[in-house]
Amino acid sequence: MKDTIRLGAGSGFWGDGMDPAVELLREGKLDYLCFDFLAELTMALLQRQKTKNPQLGYVPDAVQYMKALMPMARDRGTRLVSNGGGVNPRAAAQAMVADARTLGLAGTKVALVEGDDLLDKLDAMLAAGVPMTNMDTGSNDFASIRSRVVSANAYTDSTGLVEGLSGGADIVVAGRVSDNAVYVGPLVHEFGWQRDAAHIDRIASAITLGHIVECASACTGGMSSRFADMPHMGRVGFPIVEFQRDGSAVVTKVPGSGGKVDPFTIKEHLVYEIGNPRNYLMPDGIADFTSLALREDGADRVHVSGVRGKAAPDQLKLVIGYQDGWIGESLCFFPWPHAYARAVKARETMLERFERLGLKADQIHFDFVGVNTLHGPGAPLPEDAALENLNEVGLRCAVRTRTAEEADKVRRAATHLWIMGPGGTSFGTPMKARPVVSLWPTLIPREFVRQTVEILEA
Numbered sequence: 001m002k003d004t005i006r007l008g009a010g011s012g013f014w015g016d017g018m019d020p021a022v023e024l025l026r027e028g029k030l031d032y033l034c035f036d037f038l039a040e041l042t043m044a045l046l047q048r049q050k051t052k053n054p055q056l057g058y059v060p061d062a063v064q065y066m067k068a069l070m071p072m073a074r075d076r077g078t079r080l081v082s083n084g085g086g087v088n089p090r091a092a093a094q095a096m097v098a099d100a101r102t103l104g105l106a107g108t109k110v111a112l113v114e115g116d117d118l119l120d121k122l123d124a125m126l127a128a129g130v131p132m133t134n135m136d137t138g139s140n141d142f143a144s145i146r147s148r149v150v151s152a153n154a155y156t157d158s159t160g161l162v163e164g165l166s167g168g169a170d171i172v173v174a175g176r177v178s179d180n181a182v183y184v185g186p187l188v189h190e191f192g193w194q195r196d197a198a199h200i201d202r203i204a205s206a207i208t209l210g211h212i213v214e215c216a217s218a219c220t221g222g223m224s225s226r227f228a229d230m231p232h233m234g235r236v237g238f239p240i241v242e243f244q245r246d247g248s249a250v251v252t253k254v255p256g257s258g259g260k261v262d263p264f265t266i267k268e269h270l271v272y273e274i275g276n277p278r279n280y281l282m283p284d285g286i287a288d289f290t291s292l293a294l295r296e297d298g299a300d301r302v303h304v305s306g307v308r309g310k311a312a313p314d315q316l317k318l319v320i321g322y323q324d325g326w327i328g329e330s331l332c333f334f335p336w337p338h339a340y341a342r343a344v345k346a347r348e349t350m351l352e353r354f355e356r357l358g359l360k361a362d363q364i365h366f367d368f369v370g371v372n373t374l375h376g377p378g379a380p381l382p383e384d385a386a387l388e389n390l391n392e393v394g395l396r397c398a399v400r401t402r403t404a405e406e407a408d409k410v411r412r413a414a415t416h417l418w419i420m421g422p423g424g425t426s427f428g429t430p431m432k433a434r435p436v437v438s439l440w441p442t443l444i445p446r447e448f449v450r451q452t453v454e455i456l457e458a
Contacts, residue, residue: 002031005190007183007241010035010069010082012216014042014059020217020238020257021065025072027254028240031190033073034182035082036214037062043176044321044437046086047119047151057088058095058173066171067099074105074170081161081182085173087151089114092173093456100458108458111164113174115451118318118444119152125448135317135441145440151321154444157283157312160451161185167455176319177283180210183241184284191245195312204287204309205247207280211287212251212269212304213239219251219269221259232258248305250297261300279310283317286310315443324438325362328399328410332417333369333426339393342422343368346395349421353413354399362400369394400436407433 008030010021014037025033037059050057062084073080085092093112100108118125126132132142153176162185164172172185184206193199212219216238221230230236237257242250253261270289274280277289291308330350334342347366354364370393372379381387397414401407411430418427 002190003245005032005187005243006030007032007034007186007243009213009216009239009241010065010080011061012036012214012218013039014061014084016061016216018061018065018068020236021069022072023254023257024238024240025069025076025078030076030078030240032079032081032186033069034186035062035065035080035084036179036182036216037082037084038086038176038179040319040439040441041321041437043087043153043319044151044439046088047321048435048437050088051150055088055091058086058092059084062086062092062173063095063099066096066173067103070096070100070105070108070171071103074108079165079170079172079186081165081172081186083174083177083179083182085113085175087117087153087175089173089175096171096173097456097458106458108171109167109169110456110458111161111167111169111172112454112456113160113164113172113177113451114454115160115449116153116156116174116176118154118448119149121448122146122149122152122320125444130444130448132320132440132442135443142440142442145322148323149320150323150437153319154449155283155317155319156449156451157181158185158188160453162189163451163453164455165189167453169455179214180207180282181284183210183213187243197311200285200309200311201307202247203285205249205304205307206243207282207285207287207309208270208289208292208307209241209243209249209251209304211280212266213241215269215272217259218272219265220253220261221265224265224268226264230259234258247307248303250301250303252301255300261302263294263296263302266294266302266304281313283312285312314446316446316449318442318444320440320442321437322440324436326401326404326407326433326435328401328407328433329431330397330410330414331369331394331428331431332414332421333392333394334422335424335426336389336391338388339390340368340371340387342425343393343395346417346421346425347397349417350397350413353416353420354409357409357413359399359409359413360401360406362402365398367396369396404433404435
């Protein structure tokens with residue numbers, strides 16, 4: 001039995017760079033390479049894809065990465081774990097097996113983990129009295145959106161990942177397991193931890209380390225308040241966790257890769273996207289981020305120890321996606337002289353066109369790009385003289401409507417500016433109206449979720 005397990009963070013989101021993952025696999029001496037591909041809205045978007053084509057619904061990167069990496073992973077004895085199955089992990093697993101056959105990697109085992117998709121269980125949960133209270137708004141009026149629901153995925157724990165690894169899988173692909181579960185699962189498997197009082201703190205430590213590295217370069221210099229001081233971020237190294245049997249760990253990266261690992265980069269991501277730091281609730285357990293100790297352990301090495309935690313919560317988070325209207329959007333730019341004045345006049349013109357077109361809108365929003373796009377009304381306007389001398393100003397318009405037909409009027413009004421608008425206006429390709437998928441996060445009893453595992457072999 002190993003006393004140290006080396007895990008690499010292969011991605012932090014759908015669309016992340018693959019070259020740092022290749023570098024990790026080539027040089028990191030890894031036992032596991034783990035991939036987090038999902039965000040909350042991703043599941044609803046993937047469900048839309050699956051509705052159009054039953055063979056879609058997984059993250060394309062998840063399959064492409066595995067195809068590129070599985071030959072080297074086999075040579076190095078590294079196992080690959082991801083949540084890139086999205087809303088169709090079965091199709092993803094089947095594609096991975098087909099790729100393994102094409103590459104001549106006979107005997108490759110892919111564990112398929114399902115059970116997070118509860119779309120067909122919503123009515124049963126409602127009948128059982130589950131309130132479906134919206135965690136963000138407190139609303140209990142789930143009935144008002146029930147007919148428009150397109151997805152419902154629970155954040156599940158690492159149980160299915162552990163079962164897949166115990167079944168000898170070289171690759172494990174799941175749907176909506178929690179982001180850090182792809183790290184917790186390998187550690188529970190390797191160290192034989194039970195989900196009991198004796199292992200609560202160690203599982204909490206695995207959750208914490210998974211949280212630190214789950215966004216990959218976000219703990220090696222990305223998004224840092226000291227970004228200007230981070231070297232060679234274009235070839236940043238993704239993090240490696242050297243996890244000890246006693247629950248302590250070191251976060252590091254491949255020597256010579258870009259970015260930096262120090263106590264501050266770890267702290268910056270430790271507090272990223274959390275609520276109560278003493279009570280970080282995850283499906284596998286609850287971690288207390290205030291209990292840990294950080295120690296610099298050499299260049300680009302930070303030792304993490306002392307994490308304490310509590311048992312897994314009785315409820316799991318369920319994120320429901322539902323159709324919520326349409327967005328029409330436009331963007332154009334105006335040059336000096338009088339760039340800002342031209343943009344203001346263009347806004348006035350578009351509002352008049354909306355009136356003539358009979359636009360029915362729930363909300364109309366304008367931004368002046370280069371002036372107040374990021375801060376909105378919280379951004380003070382420059383002095384008149386400064387406004388007068390701006391080199392260029394963009395005008396973005398976003399309109400929320402109930403139908404696609406109404407949203408398309410925004411595109412039409414924007415193209416009317418080609419002739420009706422100020423001289424010198426620059427346009428990109430007119431934007432098509434797009435549907436809005438809103439989220440209804442809620443809590444459900446854990447017993448409604450049942451993970452299943454199937455091993456597919458090339």
